[in-house]
Amino acid sequence: xxxxxxxxxxxxxxxxxxxxxxxxxxxxxxxxxxxxxxxxxxxxxxxxxxxxxxxxxxxxxxxxxxxxxxxxxxxxxxxxxxxxxxxxxxxxxxxxxxxxxxxxxxxxxxxxxxxxxxxxxxxxxxxxxxxxxxxxxxxxxxxxxxxxxxxxxxxxxxxxxx
Amino acid sequence: xxxxxxxxxxxxxxxxxxxxxxxxxxxxxxxxxxxxxxxxxxxxxxxxxxxxxxxxxxxxxxxxxxxxxxxxxxxxxxxxxxxxxxxxxxxxxxxxxxxxxxxxxxxxxxxxxxxxxxxxxxxxxxxxxxxxxxxxxxxxxxxxxxxxxxxxxxxxxxxxxxxxxxxxxxxxxxxxxxxxxxxxxxxxxxxxxxxxxxxxxxxxxxxxxxxxxxxxxxxxxxxxxxxxxxxxxxxxxxxxxxxxxxxxxxxxxxxxxxxxxxxxxxxxxxxxxxxxxxxxxxxxxxxxxxxxxxxxxxxxxxxxxxxxxxxxxxxxxxxxxxxxxxxxxxxxxxxxxxxxxxxxxxxxxxxxxxxxxxxxxxxxxxxxxxxxxxxxxxxxxxxxxxxxxxxxxxxxxxxxxxxxxxxxxxxxxxxxxxxxxxxxxxxxxxxxxxxxxxxxxxxxx
Numbered sequence: 001x002x003x004x005x006x007x008x009x010x011x012x013x014x015x016x017x018x019x020x021x022x023x024x025x026x027x028x029x030x031x032x033x034x035x036x037x038x039x040x041x042x043x044x045x046x047x048x049x050x051x052x053x054x055x056x057x058x059x060x061x062x063x064x065x066x067x068x069x070x071x072x073x074x075x076x077x078x079x080x081x082x083x084x085x086x087x088x089x090x091x092x093x094x095x096x097x098x099x100x101x102x103x104x105x106x107x108x109x110x111x112x113x114x115x116x117x118x119x120x121x122x123x124x125x126x127x128x129x130x131x132x133x134x135x136x137x138x139x140x141x142x143x144x145x146x147x148x149x150x151x152x153x154x155x156x157x158x159x160x161x162x
Numbered sequence: 163x164x165x166x167x168x169x170x171x172x173x174x175x176x177x178x179x180x181x182x183x184x185x186x187x188x189x190x191x192x193x194x195x196x197x198x199x200x201x202x203x204x205x206x207x208x209x210x211x212x213x214x215x216x217x218x219x220x221x222x223x224x225x226x227x228x229x230x231x232x233x234x235x236x237x238x239x240x241x242x243x244x245x246x247x248x249x250x251x252x253x254x255x256x257x258x259x260x261x262x263x264x265x266x267x268x269x270x271x272x273x274x275x276x277x278x279x280x281x282x283x284x285x286x287x288x289x290x291x292x293x294x295x296x297x298x299x300x301x302x303x304x305x306x307x308x309x310x311x312x313x314x315x316x317x318x319x320x321x322x323x324x325x326x327x328x329x330x331x332x333x334x335x336x337x338x339x340x341x342x343x344x345x346x347x348x349x350x351x352x353x354x355x356x357x358x359x360x361x362x363x364x365x366x367x368x369x370x371x372x373x374x375x376x377x378x379x380x381x382x383x384x385x386x387x388x389x390x391x392x393x394x395x396x397x398x399x400x401x402x403x404x405x406x407x408x409x410x411x412x413x414x415x416x417x418x419x420x421x422x423x424x425x426x427x428x429x430x431x432x433x434x435x436x437x438x439x440x441x442x443x444x445x446x447x448x449x450x451x452x453x454x455x456x457x458x459x460x461x462x463x464x465x466x467x468x469x470x471x472x473x474x475x476x477x478x479x480x481x482x483x484x485x486x487x488x489x490x491x492x493x494x495x496x497x498x499x500x501x502x503x504x505x506x507x508x509x510x511x512x513x514x515x516x517x518x519x520x521x522x523x524x525x526x527x528x529x530x531x532x533x534x535x536x537x538x539x540x541x542x543x544x545x546x547x548x549x550x551x552x553x554x555x556x557x558x559x560x561x562x563x564x565x566x567x568x569x570x571x572x573x574x575x576x577x578x579x580x581x582x583x584x585x586x587x588x589x590x591x592x593x594x595x596x597x598x599x600x601x602x603x604x605x606x607x
Contacts, residue, residue: 091227092211092230124229125226125230125260149234151211151213
């Protein structure tokens with residue numbers, strides 16, 4: 001079976017950009033393609049001087065993210081992050097929007113938040129770590145899905161500061 | 163059966179572990195700091211998790227981050243590499259409680275051999291020769307003199323609570339003892355808060371010769387010969403080789419037997435290295451490292467045993483794939499390439515603008531850097547290991563020279579010019595050196 005044609009790869013790139021997907025990887029017939037969407041603030045905090053991709057032969061060096069590539073955050077629509085404060089995870093673990101499975105979420109898109117307010121739980125090693133807001137404002141976007149594994153520095157909430 | 167290994171390390175050793183896993187069809191998870199996001203080991207792993215900012219304490223030493231990463235990726239085993247948490251018994255215990263298999267020895271073995279005093283007394287119990295010394299701290303100058311005279315000068319006074327070369331005083335004869343004693347105690351008090359010092363026999367020009375061991379969970383324990391690591395500067399190894407130019411069959415048998423004796427005594431499993439000091443035909447236990455070591459490729463070259471794969475097999479409950487009849491064939495030498503000034507030894511982090519590794523027969527490069535990679539300042543300066551192999555030492559030396567000359571690394575200074583200078587040294591060429599070699603060599607330059 002033939003791998004993706006060049007045209008199909010261009011289409012894939014457009015789709016990824018449109019839907020705000022963070023990354024898609026396709027593997028077939030011994031070939032892999034990975035398309036990454038534009039990254040936000042966290043990436044900027046990393047090296048500004050991105051290394052040239054000196055990929056050793058034969059296949060381009062690729063990786064899958066630990067978290068499954070999140071689909072465009074469901075009801076919370078993709079918005080440009082300019083002027084927004086992005087809250088990232090200070091720890092590794094599993095993201096939960098509610099204090100327990102039966103309860104209401106801590107916050108939703110549109111919620112007014114204040115400093116010290118608990119926004120979510122990141123669970124690791126059976127410990128429920130409460131993530132508190134360090135800013136005041138309105139939640140405009142919630143990045144991870146409930147129950148999604150997240151890494152250090154992963155985007156959690158976009159906030160329009162008040 | 164182990165199906166997914168989390169590699170709790172970075173750089174060349176992380177890549178090394180991933181290579182072994184790939185060969186065995188085992189999936190891999192790379193954990194990394196923010197600084198290492200574009201690192202080669204991260205790219206080659208099947209999955210990756212960012213575990214913290216640059217500082218090791220918050221990333222590669224961050225136990226809860228690493229365990230959380232294993233949880234969210236479903237890793238059923240973890241390889242700690244060397245350094246970082248590799249010899250942290252508490253970490254190995256936590257993994258056990260979380261049902262994550264630690265690819266290494268038991269927490270008990272790590273704890274026992276990690277304590278220098280306990281390791282030494284364990285060696286004594288096992289009938290392994292140790293450097294003659296006082297049994298614990300020496301309280302008075304009079305006692306010190308008595309002990310020193312029974313051991314025989316020269317002796318060294320060492321801080322009981324210490325390490326890192328501080329609180330140590332060499333004493334060549336009885337006349338020097340009074341002031342050496344007082345100075346050592348003062349330094350010990352200032353550096354470690356405890357003035358206690360103990361005494362050990364001081365060897366003037368020993369060789370550092372270590373033995374690689376492997377133990378499985380079926381009671382099989384073997385050694386895979388020695389590595390001579392005498393070329394060191396301030397206790398940092400620079401060049402290692404196998405076999406040792408100072409070794410003979412008789413000595414190898416005695417030292418190898420001692421290494422195995424010690425392992426049996428503590429029921430040692432997985433990979434380990436026992437370090438000895440050797441002077442003439444006498445050898446003394448120094449310490450045991452309960453992990454895979456930087457210089458393991460030297461042994462791999464002369465025995466054709468993949469030590470990292472053996473570690474994984476052992477953790478899987480399998481028997482060792484070789485027996486004590488394993489042969490040492492040919493000669494291998496490893497050169498540690500650091501991103502540092504070859505004259506001042508100052509670390510030299512920065513962007514690598516060109517990287518071309520030599521190839522050809524008998525040449526192996528273990529490295530995780532590439533052109534465009536920025537060597538960060540936060541971690542150690544090792545950027546590559548060059549391991550050459552030949553039919554004999556002469557061929558290995560010639561290959562070493564050829565490979566170092568053709569090893570192109572630009573953008574950062576490296577220790578390559580220093581290694582070439584060492585290769586020019588007639589004493590090194592003849593294999594006549596002790597742990598004093600680098601001090602003398604640098605003085606002569």
